[in-house]
Ligand SMILES: Nc1ccn([C@@H]2O[C@H](COP(=O)(O)OP(=O)(O)OP(=O)(O)O)[C@@H](O)[C@H]2O)c(=O)n1
């Protein structure tokens with residue numbers, strides 16, 4: 001069986017909104033409903049696990065009733081870090097389960113079906129796959145003294161989600177102790193020494209991080 005874990009356990013400090021950013025309405029509907037719908041539209045058989053802080057779960061259930069949102073999903077408690085939230089989501093999958101599991105940021109509501117499909121297909125072949133984009137601006141390395149130096153942007157990629165893995169591989173990866181450089185799931189899997197394959201992401205698949213991103217989101221929905 002295949003799963004998608006949607007992590008929405010963060011604090012949204014950079015958004016600075018009283019309403020947690022995953023609940024902010026865009027196009028009249030909470031961000032999280034757009035995100036979940038993308039995966040259900042891709043494959044209605046995909047098992048959806050939603051990671052939310054315990055304190056927000058009653059509010060979310062109320063929103064689902066208000067919006068008549070009926071896509072089936074299992075709710076799991078969030079953790080103090082994204083690593084912990086992802087690990088909690090994984091614990092909802094039986095240890096002997098075979099198949100693939102994706103981890104997706106709840107606040108990336110514009111991932112395309114094409115990218116979801118490409119990630120699952122590549123992970124089926126290579127055990128681990130993530131969507132990436134080329135860098136379009138110039139990039140500078142900043143040294144310890146604040147000095148800057150141009151680096152070759154062709155050497156870098158911007159990383160998105162969903163990041164999709166063989167279930168037993170990801171469970172093994174998440175049994176490692178947390179390290180501060182674990183900024184995504186690929187970094188956790190690479191710490192095992194495993195290769196992570198890359199597929200092309202979609203440019204609209206932005207992470208709603210600051211109030212500016214909400215303005216972009218409304219435009220993308222037009
Ligand atoms: N303890 C955490 C931290 C983050 N996330 C999730 O990871 C995704 C990417 O994180 P980000 O956008 O940085 O969210 P926040 O950590 O909430 O934002 P900030 O750093 O501004 O507080 C989000 O869907 C967020 O809810 C999570 O599930 N649990």
Ligand SMILES: C[C@](O)(CO)[C@H](O)COP(=O)(O)O
Pocket residue numbers: 082105159160161183184185207
């Ligand atoms: C997982 C991620 O969205 C990939 O780009 C990103 O690493 C999340 O980082 P954040 O520190 O939670 O913003």
